[in-house]
Amino acid sequence: MGVGIEVKDLNAWYGTNHTLHDITLNIPANEATALIGPSGCGKSTFVRCLNRMHETTPGARVSGSVQIGDMNIYDGISPVAVRRRIGMVFQRPNPFPTMSIYDNVSAGLRLNGFRNRRALDEVVERSLKHAALWDEVKNDLKRKSGASLSGGQQQRLCIARALAVDPEVLLMDEPASALDPVSTSKIEDLIFQLKSQYTIVIVTHNMQQAARVAERTGFFLNGRLVEFDSTHKIFTNPTDKRTEDYITGRFG
Numbered sequence: 001m002g003v004g005i006e007v008k009d010l011n012a013w014y015g016t017n018h019t020l021h022d023i024t025l026n027i028p029a030n031e032a033t034a035l036i037g038p039s040g041c042g043k044s045t046f047v048r049c050l051n052r053m054h055e056t057t058p059g060a061r062v063s064g065s066v067q068i069g070d071m072n073i074y075d076g077i078s079p080v081a082v083r084r085r086i087g088m089v090f091q092r093p094n095p096f097p098t099m100s101i102y103d104n105v106s107a108g109l110r111l112n113g114f115r116n117r118r119a120l121d122e123v124v125e126r127s128l129k130h131a132a133l134w135d136e137v138k139n140d141l142k143r144k145s146g147a148s149l150s151g152g153q154q155q156r157l158c159i160a161r162a163l164a165v166d167p168e169v170l171l172m173d174e175p176a177s178a179l180d181p182v183s184t185s186k187i188e189d190l191i192f193q194l195k196s197q198y199t200i201v202i203v204t205h206n207m208q209q210a211a212r213v214a215e216r217t218g219f220f221l222n223g224r225l226v227e228f229d230s231t232h233k234i235f236t237n238p239t240d241k242r243t244e245d246y247i248t249g250r251f252g
Contacts, residue, residue, distance in 0.1 A: 002030040002199030003069030003168045005050065010064035012045050012054055018223070019045050023064070025218060025228045032191050032200040034214035034231065036207060037246065042223040043203045047171050050201065051086040052079040069168060084112070087162030087198075091174040093154030095146025095161075101128075102141040104157055108165040123164050130197075131160035132190050152183025159190065163198075170194065172202040176209065188213050207247060211235050219243045 005027040012020035020042050027033045035043045048054040049062055052073060066073045073082045095104050105124045106114075114120065124141070128134040133156040137144070146157055155175060162170060172191075176184040191200055191213045204210050210217050211231060218228040219238075227234065227243045238244045 001168065001197060002195070004029040005169065005199065005201075006065075006067040007050075008065045008067075010046070010049060010062065010066065012042075012049055012062050013060065014057060015059040020049070021224045023225050025225060027199065027201060028216070029199050030195055030197070031215040032195050032202060032213050034210035034217045035201065035203045035220060036205070036210050036217060037220035037226075039205075041220040043220050044173050045223075046220065047088075047173050047201060047203055050169070050171055051088055052082045053088065055079070084165055085167050086169045086171060087165065087167035088171045089155070089158050089162055089173070089175050092178050093151060093158050095149070095154050095157050097145060097147035099146055100142045101137050101144055101146055101149070101157065104146040105160050105164050108161060112165070124160075127160040127164040128157075130163050130194065131156045132186060132193070133157060133160055150183070152179050152186060155179060155183065155187060156190065159187075163194075167198065169199045169201065172200065174203055174205065177205060184209075207235070219246060221246070 008024050010020055010023040023046060035046065037043050045054060050066060054060050054062055062074065068086060071077060096107060099107065102124055105127050106120050109120060109123060125134060128137065133153060136153060146154060149157060176187045179187065188209065191202065194200060202214065214231045217231040217234040219226045219234065221242055227238055227240045234243060235247060238247065
């Protein structure tokens, strides 16, 4: 099951560049939360801070606290332990190109020392079913590479790979921006299905997508969280004029 996320006074830097300023918000469990805002406003940096990816950039640092369920992820916990509980799907599908579909999905488990073949088979099948890909690839699991799939299938394969380690939170950074409309629709359908079991945070430039899939939406601008509320309120009656200006297309 998903868990809630409590972020308090989160600041982030790339070297001397202060990119996130005092972000505080509570993301509810088992919902989809969308993050919107113009390019360079801090959305992706924020999401990368939620699973300790931000610090993989040389010179990057973070202050503040991120509580995910019972775990304060910046309080003496290894990044590997954090990422077991918090999966991530990136903007461009990134399957391991030389690995089979099966090995792509099971890679994270094997990295953690998981060797039981029957159990691996079950996890691979379950993860591909959760990612709505099983029926399309079940006859080619070990014959075809991840790179042989279409763009939309590759992205669902990456979602299956993230789900295989049984996370509580799934972060999605523009997961459909490189996909055609049919594949985008499948990813959105998938988000609806997955939030009964996972907490989902999705960065998107597509405001219609945010309105379709998310219960809550946060609007970022210049590294600050301007407004965070129910998606319906953000899109119909925002509190801050900057939110209204962005949503109505006056800038961004």
